Amino acid sequence: MSLQLIRPDINLDFVGKRYFFVALSTAINILAIVLLFTKGLNYGVDFVGGSVAQIEFSSRTNGDAIQKALAPLDLGEITVQDFGKAGQSFLARFETVKNIGSIGPKLETALDKSYGPGVAKVVRVESVGAKVGSDLRRKGFAAVIIATIFMGVYIAIQFRHVSWSFGAGAVIALIHDVLVVMCALVISQYQFDLTTLAAVLTVIGYSVHDTIIVSDRIREDSTKRRREPIASIMNRAINETLSRTILTSGTAIVVLLSLLAFGGPILRPSAFTLLIGFITGTYSSIYIAGPVVLFWESGTGRTQKGTGSSRAA
Numbered sequence: 001m002s003l004q005l006i007r008p009d010i011n012l013d014f015v016g017k018r019y020f021f022v023a024l025s026t027a028i029n030i031l032a033i034v035l036l037f038t039k040g041l042n043y044g045v046d047f048v049g050g051s052v053a054q055i056e057f058s059s060r061t062n063g064d065a066i067q068k069a070l071a072p073l074d075l076g077e078i079t080v081q082d083f084g085k086a087g088q089s090f091l092a093r094f095e096t097v098k099n100i101g102s103i104g105p106k107l108e109t110a111l112d113k114s115y116g117p118g119v120a121k122v123v124r125v126e127s128v129g130a131k132v133g134s135d136l137r138r139k140g141f142a143a144v145i146i147a148t149i150f151m152g153v154y155i156a157i158q159f160r161h162v163s164w165s166f167g168a169g170a171v172i173a174l175i176h177d178v179l180v181v182m183c184a185l186v187i188s189q190y191q192f193d194l195t196t197l198a199a200v201l202t203v204i205g206y207s208v209h210d211t212i213i214v215s216d217r218i219r220e221d222s223t224k225r226r227r228e229p230i231a232s233i234m235n236r237a238i239n240e241t242l243s244r245t246i247l248t249s250g251t252a253i254v255v256l257l258s259l260l261a262f263g264g265p266i267l268r269p270s271a272f273t274l275l276i277g278f279i280t281g282t283y284s285s286i287y288i289a290g291p292v293v294l295f296w297e298s299g300t301g302r303t304q305k306g307t308g309s310s311r312a313a
Contacts, residue, residue, distance in 0.1 A: 010242065014286055015235040018294070021287035025176055032183030039186050044193030045093065045126060047140070049133035051075075053092045053107055054123040060087035061115070069114035070094075073106060083265050140197045147201055148174045151208045159215055165296035166215050169289035170208060173281075176288050177207045180280040181273055190269035199270040203277025206252075210245060210285040217241050218293075234290050249282045 045052045055066070063080035070078055076095035083091040092107075104122045111120035128136075151174060156167020181203055185192055217237035222230070256278065259271035 010239050011236075012239055012242075013235065014238045015231050015290065015294070018287060018291040021283075022291050025180075025284070025288060028183065029176060029179045032179040032186070035183055035186040041182065041185055041192040042189045043137070044191040044196075045128050045133070046193040047133050047137040049128050049131070050093055050095055051103065051125060051127040053094075053104070053125045054083060055090050055092055055107070055111070056121045056123055057088045057090075057115070058119050059115075061090075062087070063090065065114070066090060066092060066111075069111050070107065073110055089265075136194070140194070143197070144178060144200060144204070147204050148178065151204060155208065155212065155215065158212075159219060165293045166218075166289075168296060169292035170211050170215075172292050173211060173284040173289040174204055174207055176284050177203055177277060177280050181277045184276040185269075185273065188272065190272055192269070195270045196273050199273035200277070202274060203281060206278055207281030207284060210249070210282055211289050213241050213244065214238055214285050214290070231294055234294065238286055238290065245282060245285075249278055252278050 063082075066080045067078050070092065078092060078094045080090050080092050083089045104125050107122050107125075108120060112118075148171060152167045152171030155170040156164050159166040178200065181200060185196070190196070214237060217240055218234055221233045221237050221240075253275060256271050256275040259267055260275060263271055
């Protein structure tokens with residue numbers, strides 16, 4: 001017997017509430033676009049170029065004091081942020097320097113003059129050229145766009161015998177998920193680097209996985225109940241897969257919460273991205289992909305009976 005968190009005969013009216021949730025999602029997506037163009041993402045060195053140094057202190061200090069200590073090195077604009085242990089671990093960003101191999105000792109020498117010998121230690125230094133960063137940023141966003149389109153095409157082909165609208169629903173749901181994740185990253189100002197980009201691509205794959213589960217059940221039910229309205233078939237399919245959806249998403253979310261709490265500052269941005277993405281990916285499979293199919297079918301006049309009725313083999 002399979003594990004059931006929810007009784008199998010549950011009948012929640014997901015489809016009936018689609019207008020409210022579509023309006024809510026539209027508002028969030030508009031907010032995300034506005035924030036992306038006004039506030040913007042907190043790009044890491046991978047995407048904007050420059051150098052970053054991780055500095056550990058044996059005693060507590062603050063960003064302003066570190067900036068003042070490094071000012072004589074003429075590194076251009078220096079930004080300092082907490083990283084890990086509050087007041088003792090920092091990331092210092094500055095413009096790319098020519099001789100990056102010797103910048104570590106120079107940073108330690110400057111810090112020793114202000115804090116005393118041995119108080120500060122440069123753990124690592126990374127550098128990316130401005131042109132390389134720009135290319136990585138362009139290719140990264142292109143990867144997200146291409147992945148979204150190809151996922152939609154794949155679902156459209158797989159479910160073409162039921163309706164091509166499933167592909168459109170998948171693409172719109174994926175766009176929704178990506179925008180929600182970007183909105184969360186802009187608000188939180190977590191660093192957006194290659195690791196975070198990989199998390200966004202993972203979200204796209206997970207969202208499609210959940211959409212396929214619901215869509216496959218709709219396809220099965222539409223062949224059995226060809227005289228029922230597509231809205232009724234869709235609502236039943238969502239209810240039938242609800243327990244599996246909660247189990248799958250719930251276990252993943254528990255792991256991500258653990259990573260977010262105990263994974264440390266390096267893993268935190270990607271864990272946060274995955275957490276938001278998995279939650280919104282589960283939500284969009286129900287309240288975005290489904291309504292798109294219904295709107296599509298209403299335009300073709302097939303909402304009063306299952307889509308499979310007009311495509312029977």
